[in-house]
Amino acid sequence: MKILVCITNVPDTTAKITFTDNDTKLNKAGVQFIIGPYDDYALARAVELKEQLGGSVTVLHVGEAEADPQIRKALAIGADDAIRINADPVDSYFTAAQIAHIASENKYDLILMGRESIDFNSGVVHGLVGEMLGIPSYSPVMKLEISGTTATLAREIDGGKETLTAELPLVLGCQEPISEWKIPNMRGIMTARTKPLVVVEPVSVEEMTIPEQYSLPAPKGACRMIPASEAETLIKLLRTEAKVI
């Protein structure tokens, strides 16, 4: 079983987002970066599947060297080797084309990703990669079992879930409860230092979209407090003032 796990390097979920350079760049000062939380589920399940079935787990990131600590963390969690495509991706199409290029050269049985990145929240890279490789993609996947060359998975559909059986190779976008986040142990951290991290240059891709400018939401007005003893007043205000009920 050869598994590829694609990870993002994103601001911590509690990070305050601000911009610099006339709102054209993320202000990274004081921001802690993490492996995307959904990617972390994908990685955890990949490591479990490898323990169960044998094979290898490769992590892949499209981004610059600042992501190396997160890639090392993925190795410490249990991936065997890593590839970083040295580019600052402009959009999902670019990222997907890089991943598809690596995948077409290496014939993975499974390509696991997060359901979405928490910086761009697009939820499209898995579908793009699947189509570029001509193989099925499913997301969000909440349960994944492999037996031989067949995958049984549960995925979320609007207001519920369904079970699917499909033949490998597949591209899957993962979310909880597919697995539980893994924390690297001391041995993992030690061995991660010597595991291979290969840096490759990107292939060229047509320009589809260009980010021009970032902005922040308008600040929220003050909260109107209603005493608990007059809770009914809330319902009146929702009807007459906010007009939402």
Next chain:
Amino acid sequence: MSVLIFVELDNGSVKKTSLEAVAYGAEVAKLTGTTATVLALGAAETSALEQTGNFGATKVLHVSDEKLSHENSLAYADVLAQAVQQENSKVIIISKSGLGDAVAARASAKLKAGIVSGVTELPVIDNGFSVKRSIYTGKAFSTVEVKSDIKILVVKKNAIEALEGTGIAKIESFTPTLRDSDFLASVGQIEKASSELSLTEADIIVSGGRGMKGPDNWQPLLDFAHALGAATGCSKPVSDLDWRPHHEHIGQTGIKVAPNLYIACGISGAIQHLAGVNGSKYIVVINKDPEAPFFKAADYGIVGDIFDVLPKLTKAVQDLK
């Protein structure tokens, strides 16, 4: 050249979020001097398809093949690409959902079309084509210039106010080539709580957190939601503890919702929870702790015990009727 809008069906009718996408597509059609065409796949009520006319569509391409009644992003993207070719469409509109993103992604790779997901406003079309989208889970926005000839916009709920007017959409049947390779997966069990209102479609959501104190205490919250005709949601620990089903989990790592009214009961307002609700028009917070961070993100607040406040609110709603 028409703007093509991919809609999702639910039991033969067009989902509300998709009707919003139709209204959005009709506005884009006005801006680009063309018309709006809807693409609907699978079994559908004729009246439901015609209703898209009230939101500005002039034509509906309907593929009535039963094979397409089951959610299948591979086949849907295939059909969408064929419709784009037939209509010579340059702009494709899809409402944001797991399915919408998957269809958009696969169609983007087929058509070599630039894709922008999470769009929150109408595009600005003067010298180019730029559009605003939500990023960092609602903490920021990005304005993006779309360069490709064909453009796919995946639109968030409430990106525009979808006003229902009157109009007639002409229904045409469309017979694309379906590929066997898109139907290889076999579908097993489907667990769908069909009676419940879906969170992503709901106008009102009542949501509970750890302050509900256990799985057996939800009746007052359910009663309140029922009185309002609201869907119910919860915080992550609540679904982790199995007090409520996983598909109700709202936030950064759960479902992102954008109702007109979000009512949080006994939820502290951690930044990861707020990330899933910051698209809501109005937020109400009920919490016994006046320092709960959620009040900073709220429009209306009550400091009090949920078990004392909720029955009063339910009664007040019932009295409105």
